[in-house]
Amino acid sequence: MEIKVKIKNFLFSGMTAALTASALLSGNAMAEKDWPSKSITLVVPFAAGGPTDTVARLIAVPMGQALGQTVVVENVNGAGGTIASTKVARAAPDGYTIYLHHMGMATANALYDKLPYDPMTSFEYIGQVADVPMVLLGKKDLPPNNFKELEAYIKANGSKITMANAGPGAVSQLCGLLFQSRMGVKLTNIPYKGTGPALTDLLGGQVDLLCDQTTQTIPYIKDGRVKAYGTTTMKRLPAIANVPTLDEQGLKGFEVKVWHGMYTPKGVPKPILDKLNAALKKSLNSPDVKKRLEDANIDIVSPDKMTPNGLKTHLEAEVNKWGPIIRKANIPD
Incomplete structure (x- = not known):
């Protein structure tokens, strides 16, 4: 009799755990389906008025329109972007905090010791955005x-x-x-x-x-x-157009652009990342945004770069490009 009771209790506990897990998965799926249900914060690691802030504010409105919620720009400047990066890396992975950073994401590891985040592993990738020549x-x-x-x-x-x-x-x-x-x-x-x-x-x-x-x-x-x-x-x-490139004047392959990428904290579910990527692409394809970025001499990246893999690949290449240069120059010494 005692054995039967124990078996029943074990089966009941297992069923309860399974039902709880199922409910959580169902709840998460529902939350992802209904996302976004409130405004989204777009963190910028520099003060208002600069090139990165300009890009952020130009795409925030059309992204918000595509997502059906307001995208609010928050400037968190200081320490070359590491304060903002740390804040985003520690934010809840629910898709309500997104991040626009320039090539400083690729140079941080070489510039600063003991960062409280890893530029390559502490974030999810949404896509590249724009380049400033x-x-x-x-x-x-x-x-x-x-x-x-x-x-x-x-x-x-x-x-x-x-x-x-x-x-x-x-x-x-x-x-x-x-x-x-x-x-x-x-x-x-x-x-x-x-x-x-x-x-x-x-x-x-x-x-x-x-x-x-x-x-x-x-x-x-x-x-x-x-x-x-x-x-x-x-x-x-x-x-x-009358100014030649350095490449055509003999410095072959010389290319430096202040490129921008969009990220979220690590762990944001893929369905939400997909929605963010679709909203980013839609905003960058807006005729108004194209015109305003062009007027500011900012180049929108090609479609293949407006993807999570496009951004990840570019970030890895930039880390490998700038790390040796920075270390050789003993920056910030």
Whole structure:
């Protein structure tokens, strides 16, 4: 009799556990089906007004429309994006926190010791978004008038030439280091607290060179306030079609773009990721968004890159590209 009772209790406990698990799975499936049922937060790791924030705000509204909920941009700036990355990595994996970060996601491991997250494993991938090209600039009265003359000038003057950047780990610094590495020289690098002050001093003639984004430099190139020696893209930019690429001028394969990708915390269910990816693609295919990004000299990526695998593959390649350059230069030392 006692054995029969125990067997019945065991069977009842097993059935209860199975029913509980089934209910949880059913509840999760229902939650995924009904997602989103509230607003979504799009975290940006930099202050409002910059290129990454511009991209985020341009796609937030159409993404929200595609998802049927408001997408709210939240700026969490500081420590080169690591504060925001940590916040997102620790957020609930329910799809209500998404993240837009630029190429800093690929350089963080080489720049910072003991990150509280892993750029490659702490996030789910939604897709690449857009690229912001860069231009190698010189002050207005720098003697060289083209890239060939600049090469000769650099070889003759070396460390006497100053190259500004926006601080340790900034894309302008990485671009400058890659340029010096390819040229086989070491210039005098001058770090600033942001691209704004660096560009101001270039315009004022206090520094010689700067690698900067097109979103803020094209007007100065067009009015002749700075010299443009080459773009860091593989094709010429329509807005400044008269400026050759560095690749076509001899630095083969020289390409630096401030690329942007969209992520979520690790563990977000695939059905939700699929919805986010579909909303991202729809927003980037919006004629209004295309026009506004084009006006800001920001390039939308190709469809094959607007995918989780497209972003993952690109991130891995960028980690392998920039890690050795950063470590060799002892950044941020």
